[in-house]
Amino acid sequence: MDSMKLKLFFSCWDKDLFIGGTYTSAEAMQWAMAELLNHPEAFQKVRKEIELVTGNGRLVDESDVPNMPYLQAVVKETLRLYPPGPVTTRECRQHCKINGFDVPPKTAVAINLYAIMRDPDSWDHPNEFLPERFLQEQDEDSSDGKRTKFNFVPFGGGRRGCPGTALAFSLMNTAVAAMVQCFDWKIGEDGKGEKVNMQSGSGMSLSMLHPLICVPVVHFNPYDV
Numbered sequence: 663m664d665s666m667k668l669k670l671f672f673s674c675w676d677k678d679l680f681i682g683g684t685y686t687s688a689e690a691m692q693w694a695m696a697e698l699l700n701h702p703e704a705f706q707k708v709r710k711e712i713e714l715v716t717g718n719g720r721l722v723d724e725s726d727v728p729n730m731p732y733l734q735a736v737v738k739e740t741l742r743l744y745p746p747g748p749v750t751t752r753e754c755r756q757h758c759k760i761n762g763f764d765v766p767p768k769t770a771v772a773i774n775l776y777a778i779m780r781d782p783d784s785w786d787h788p789n790e791f792l793p794e795r796f797l798q799e800q801d802e803d804s805s806d807g808k809r810t811k812f813n814f815v816p817f818g819g820g821r822r823g824c825p826g827t828a829l830a831f832s833l834m835n836t837a838v839a840a841m842v843q844c845f846d847w848k849i850g851e852d853g854k855g856e857k858v859n860m861q862s863g864s865g866m867s868l869s870m871l872h873p874l875i876c877v878p879v880v881h882f883n884p885y886d887v
């Protein structure tokens with residue numbers, strides 16, 4: 663590769679990482695907070711878990727995440743319902759037959775990750791926000807157990823799967839945890855809203871049609887303990 667091409671490669675790579683790594687996580691965190699505001703019992707469950715782990719004497723941090731299974735389940739359930747990259751693409755390397763259709767080599771294929779994660783054949787109540795389903799992950803006998811292994815694909819998969827998966831999980835879990843630990847949230851500009859509007863916008867990325875607007879009210883100040 664000559665130096666010009668190398669420069670272009672790194673410039674595109676940087677942008678890929680920057681755009682792919684910021685917008686996706688920010689969008690998903692917005693959906694996560696919106697679901698938590700619409701499900702106060704789930705919000706309180708996350709807060710209780712955080713208080714148990716931190717003793718509420720300090721700000722929750724990244725190293726606490728492995729000890730907070732319910733928080734992780736909330737983040738996974740959010741990514742299942744609202745994957746920021748709902749469609750990915752591949753090119754077929756060899757002839758194959760899918761559902762009776764012949765797909766020749768070199769065919770461009772779009773893979774609908776959104777549909778896979780809302781497929782009623784593999785997910786119970788696919789359109790509902792039920793973080794608990796991810797707590798049953800280890801239970802091989804449950805339909806949920808089989809499902810989460812093979813049909814949970816917000817980061818795609820295989821060799822071209824998202825290289826930012828671990829970073830995204832860590833960032834999302836830690837940031838959502840801090841927002842839940844430190845603030846109560848009132849819905850709407852005036853704080854008087856009752857429910858967040860969960861409609862999604864159009865386009866290839868799954869953003870909220872009405873961006874989340876809410877008022878934070880301090881619940882716990884970690885710098886004042």
Ligand code: HEM
Pocket residue numbers: 678679680682683684686687690741745746747750751816817818819820821822823824825826827829830
């Ligand atoms: C919630 C956060 C994120 C989601 C949902 C997400 C989702 C995805 C998906 C679905 C793909 C396509 C995978 C495939 O085709 O199999 C992808 C690719 C990619 N992601 Fe992410 N991503 C996230 C965060 C990040 C972060 C934090 C970074 C880097 C710092 C990143 C960098 C990339 C890159 C470079 C690719 C292209 C990989 C390739 O083509 O080989 N992503 N991501």
